[in-house]
Amino acid sequence: MATPVKDPLTGAETTGHVWDDSLQEFNNPLPRWWLWTFYGTIIFTILYWVMYPSWPIGNTYLKGIGNDITYKTDAGEEKTTHWNMRALLAHDMQNGAEAIKQQEYLAKVGAASYEQIAQDPDMSSFVRSYGVGMFGDNCAACHQSGGQGVVGQFPNLVDDDWLWGGDTTAIENTIRHGRLGYMPAYSKTFDETQLNQVANYVLTLSGEPAVDAAAAAEGQKIFQGQAGGCYMCHTKEGTGMHAQGSANLTDKVWTIANLPAAETPEAKLEAVKAVIHNGVKRQMPVFGKDGRNLSDTEIKVLVAYLQQMSGGATAQ
Template sequence: MADHNPFPGENNTGHVWDDNLRELKNLPPRWWMIGLWASILWVVGYTVLYPSWPVGQEPTQGILGWTQMKEYKRGLEQVAAKRAEFEDKIQGMTADEIIADPGLTQYTLASAKVLFGDNCSACHGSGGQGNPGYPVLADDDWLYGGTTTKIAQTISGGRQGAMTAHQNILKPEEVDTLAHWVVQMNETAGKGGSEAGWALFKTKGCTACHGQTANGVLAELPNGDVVTVGAANLTDGIWRFEPGGFESAKHTILYGVNQHGVPETRNAVMPAFADAGKLTDEEIKKLVVYVHELGGGQ
């Protein structure tokens, strides 16, 4: 091919394709060569200054002694130094005292966001909106009360409510009557339940857990706390177990909540974070503030 070069006066290799496509032997532009040698020098300088080449299980250390772990630890020290002022203040304060201070509240919310994401969001959602089968924390509906004291008790010791399975206690027509009554109570804010439903509610022992007015409260204390066993409020429009409605209410009445030996029972268990050693007292205090301020604290 080179013996029959159709471009003999051109600085090419003699390789020609499709009559006129050929490989030239021109040198690269000077700027390109400068960049090439500069990059080589940069690599040499980098390998001298920083960890670079693997030698056994460790890289060469570099004369600066820089490592990512050292950089990370310095960053942690800087963050800790900025947080120290706030951490020292909240250490001796209660959750209520923190909430009363807007500045400390904002700091605590920012600080506890990661705690909530690591420990709570899997069940309650990243914003407290609740995942299927788990309570919403961003509303004002509380099974055990929404004061900081109650929230702290819930996080520390966990919760495991219980409701009797009535499949062998109530007649099918009684179950249907109660399920319809629950729907009526939810839709009318507790004012439209049928007389037959109210009669069953009171005679079948439902008031022992749901209270005389079906709002889930057994007694209200002077300090604002409520006495409750975690039974749902049947007078609001909020359903503990989605999707709600007649069939959902009927399922709960029939099979109960956390009933051993009943495969269809509702499962509703909150772990005890303090008893299990998963969270410190300070972390629980921050989470109490965070949950309280999601929108439904009392």
């Protein structure tokens, strides 16, 4: 066994390595606290591997022991699984202090009428905070985060002009059962002259000047007669019908033809002609049973939120 080399000045044991004739490397042991900390990290790692999901094994992985989490699925079924962040989040969202408080408010809102919700400051505040999240999850993709919609595709929900009716009963039916917006294409019904005449007349219904007054007069006959039959959905006055979701053509609210973006009367005429020529077919999905499966209370919160957003729906 080799005799340890010691530093002649300090007497400390060295490794025997020398640089520049005098620079030596001491062979000092690591501090005990450092060693025990290092050993502790090894023990902690082994315990973590055993208790929590860790190493892959074949087609699966170590799922841990003693940390099962129980929560309810979206379908309302109780499920117990090994510890994981998704299950932990679901559990906390359902059983945390804030979650329990939220559930209490949901139950309170679910038992109240729309009129009571609108008159109660606490419930109205809850509807605003909870509803904005629901709207973002379920509606904003089409109607935009502010509810302003997209002209030509998705209706504006903040203008107090509802195709299928703006009272809470109508809004609830729309959300619960979905809607199919349909207008037949007149591309094979009208020739170019008739199409031009009806479009001119439709412009006048909302107070827009007709590009051709004589054509508008002929368009009225087509609109209100059997040749066009437009009045059967839009009424002879052009005010539309909530029962069919047919647009009011007299209120200057355009959901398909983008007249606000048209700079000239001719451009507005072309926008209206395009809608009549191509027709309309758009569908809103079902959010009630057999659809997105929103609960009755969630639908009520969403309706109350839309009522606040539009500022014009009436409770019924």
